[in-house]
Amino acid sequence: MNAFEALGLDIPFINAINDLGFTQPSEVQEKAIPLLLNSSEDLVALAQTGTGKTAAFGFPMLQNIDVNSRTTQGLILSPTRELCLQITNELGLYGKYLKGLNVTAIYGGASITDQASKVKKGAQIIVATPGRMKDMINRKMVDISKIEYAVLDEADEMLNMGFYEDINDILSYTPQDKSTWLFSATMPKEVATIAKKFMYQPNEITVGHKNVGSEQVSHEYYLVGSRDRYLALKRLADANPDIFSVIFCRTKRDTQKIAEKLIEDGYNAGALHGDLSQNQRDMVMKSFRNKQIQMLVATDVAARGIDVDDITHVINYQLPDEIETYTHRSGRTGRAGKTGISMVIITKSEQRKIKAIERIIQKSFTKKRFPDGDEICRVQLMSLANKIHDTEINHDIDNYLNDLNALYEDTSKEELIKKIFSVEFTRFSNYYKNAKDLNNVSSGPESTGNEKSVRFFINVGKKDGYDWMSLKDFLKAILELGKDDVFKVDVKDSFSFFNTDEKFATKVLEFFQDFKYNGRFVNVEISENPESRKKRRKSSRGTKVNPRDRKSNRSKSLSQRPRRSRRR
Known part of the structure; x- marks a missing residue:
């Protein structure tokens, strides 16, 4: 008996498995397939990427659906279109002997009308990314009100990508008595929360330990x-x-x-x-x-x-x-x-x-330490030597042997070997001859954490389309600083703050002396400490500012460099 047959799979799937060359089920398949075939209960399965999770939920879903019906019975949500297409392709291979099977992929970046047409032809299983699925539900292009099985694949990744609300909305259109299967590589709090909200007393399968890396x-x-x-x-x-x-x-x-x-x-x-x-x-x-x-x-x-x-x-x-x-x-x-x-x-x-x-x-x-130039030259040389040694001879070269022998008639075997390998060896030898010692980290510009930092004000913020990460990327790119050289980025509506080590302060101020971005001056100043700002505010309390003047000053900021007083 085939090892997969012992799990309870029918002959059409055993034939497909034989065509695919599978011989032994993986641990997650061995645990999940019999459970999902024989029970309508919910399931949380924790297993690392590459352990065969698609087959673990794919075969039970395919065996349980009615291929003679055009009703959508299964929904699989995955985080990306690549994974969506991958799952769709694998389900097609698993169900190749099921006549009438229609598995349809729904994802962004492709024609929504074409996808809706495929669903309308009778897709028993829909594999979808959350964003496109929600869009099609809102347009009434799909009906998932009668599904029997819902799979959340790579659940932790979907939540990391901010799909919680989309998943919540999508599942609200599905029947309460469906079976929900959640597959995830890790079990952060967010995944536990989604399992608690959308599932009823789920069984749990863990391959290895929660969040544990592969032994391989x-x-x-x-x-x-x-x-x-x-x-x-x-x-x-x-x-x-x-x-x-x-x-x-x-x-x-x-x-x-x-x-x-x-x-x-x-x-x-x-x-x-x-x-x-x-x-x-x-x-x-x-x-x-x-x-x-x-x-x-x-x-x-x-x-x-x-x-x-x-x-x-x-x-x-x-x-x-x-x-x-x-x-x-x-x-x-x-x-x-x-x-x-x-x-x-x-x-x-x-x-x-x-x-x-x-x-x-x-x-x-x-x-680990970085290998030095001599080590790399040796590794590259031996790699090339092995490739040449293992290369199959193309006998079409025989027609040119007389010319080659004449060219190298006065060259010894040792000299010929040196010439052949010097082509690659010289390139690496020259590059690494004076290469930097990467293991001597203390000699580089890396911050030790003891340097003083300087906080800067910059007159761009959320209204300019920035969040803390994109502003940090922008600053480190234009200033040619390392990722860790710009930190404590705090983005407000129309301005922001960021820190660099004190040694970069002059460079930052000089760079932004007359810097324009999209036709607008970008002003960067050293931010005042709280005490000096408090004193400045106190000294200006008795001065009333006409709202029209304030509005006029504000409009000028887009065409000329703003002054420090704008931040009051």
């Missing part, structure tokens, strides 16, 4: 000066010539910038983020799956759709804002029984985050 993944961190992150990334790539990796950045801007720099420096790299069109994303992912791209630089959101089993490394170019997100990142490697490495590039001020991550994933990090 080892974790390393590299300490570096804040301005040396990119050099550190290159060093790690050069030290691993056969790397096939995902590199995580926090913002779309950093993702694109790092990918472009890698490409300029000769690496096979690409970017994956939310500003790409669907066609661009598809092209990038196709190149990555075909290994034409060795280093895929991605944001956390965009990476949710990456379904590649042989990724060797995950590199955290920047740590995520939410510590739990690290579990998702590291889960991109060490899949399908293979081992993987999760690397973290951090500065001194971020070391405490490593301890926090260790507590969550219940795994220890190893602090």
Whole structure:
């Protein structure tokens, strides 16, 4: 008997499993499938990315629905369109022997009318992103009032992305007696809250431990000066010539910038983020799956759709804002029984985050040193030597052997080997001859935490479209400062405050001396301390200001540099 057949799956699904080459169910499949086939109770399943969660809920849903009915019976919500399409494709493979099965994907970035048309033809299962699903419900393009099964896939990620209200609204259109299955890699408080609100006494399945990282993944961190992150990334790539990796950045801007720099420096790299069109994303992912791209630089959101089993490394170019997100990142490697490495590039001020991550994933990090130039030259040389040694001979070259032999007639075997390998060796040798010692962090500009900081006022705020993160990104980009050099960003409606170390104060003030952005002067000043501001306000209490004058002064601020008095 097939191991999957023992779980209670019918013959059409066993045949599909055999076609797919599955031999043994994963732990989450072994625990979830029999339970979901034989019970209408709700379920919370906690399992890491890459453990086969789609099959764990996909097979039971497919076996339980009526394919002869055109009524929508199952709804699966997932955080991104990539994951939405991935689930839809996998359900199609699982149900390939079910005549009349219609699984429809609903996601943003594609024609809403085309998707509505597919649903109207009789979609028994809808796989959707929350935003597009809510839109279609509001337009009365879908009817989920009779569904029997609702799945919240990657629930923690959907909540991290701010979909709580959308999920709440969507589920309000579904029947109360449906079965709800929640699948998540981690169990933060928000996921526990959603389970309590939308589920009734759910069964719980845990593969490994809650929020714990995969046993197949080892974790390393590299300490570096804040301005040396990119050099550190290159060093790690050069030290691993056969790397096939995902590199995580926090913002779309950093993702694109790092990918472009890698490409300029000769690496096979690409970017994956939310500003790409669907066609661009598809092209990038196709190149990555075909290994034409060795280093895929991605944001956390965009990476949710990456379904590649042989990724060797995950590199955290920047740590995520939410510590739990690290579990998702590291889960991109060490899949399908293979081992993987999760690397973290951090500065001194971020070391405490490593301890926090260790507590969550219940795994220890190893602090590693950067290899020096000699080590990298040797690694690259031997990598090339092995590739040449293992290359199959193309006998079409036989026609040119006489010319080649004549050219190298006076060259010894040893000299010929030196010439061949000097092509690559010289490039790395020259680059690393005078390369910076990245292990000597104290010699870099990294803040030790003891320097005095200066607080600045800037006359841009929420009305200009900024929040604290986008303003911080804007400032560090135009000032060419490291991520940790701009901090304590506080954004108000029409102005904001930010801090830098005292050593950058002159640079900041000089840069904004006559700086215009979108035709408007941007004014930056050192913020007064509370006492001097209080004295200044007290001294001006007896002076009344005509409202018209105030209004006139305010309108001038868009065309000329504003004065300090505007902040009273």
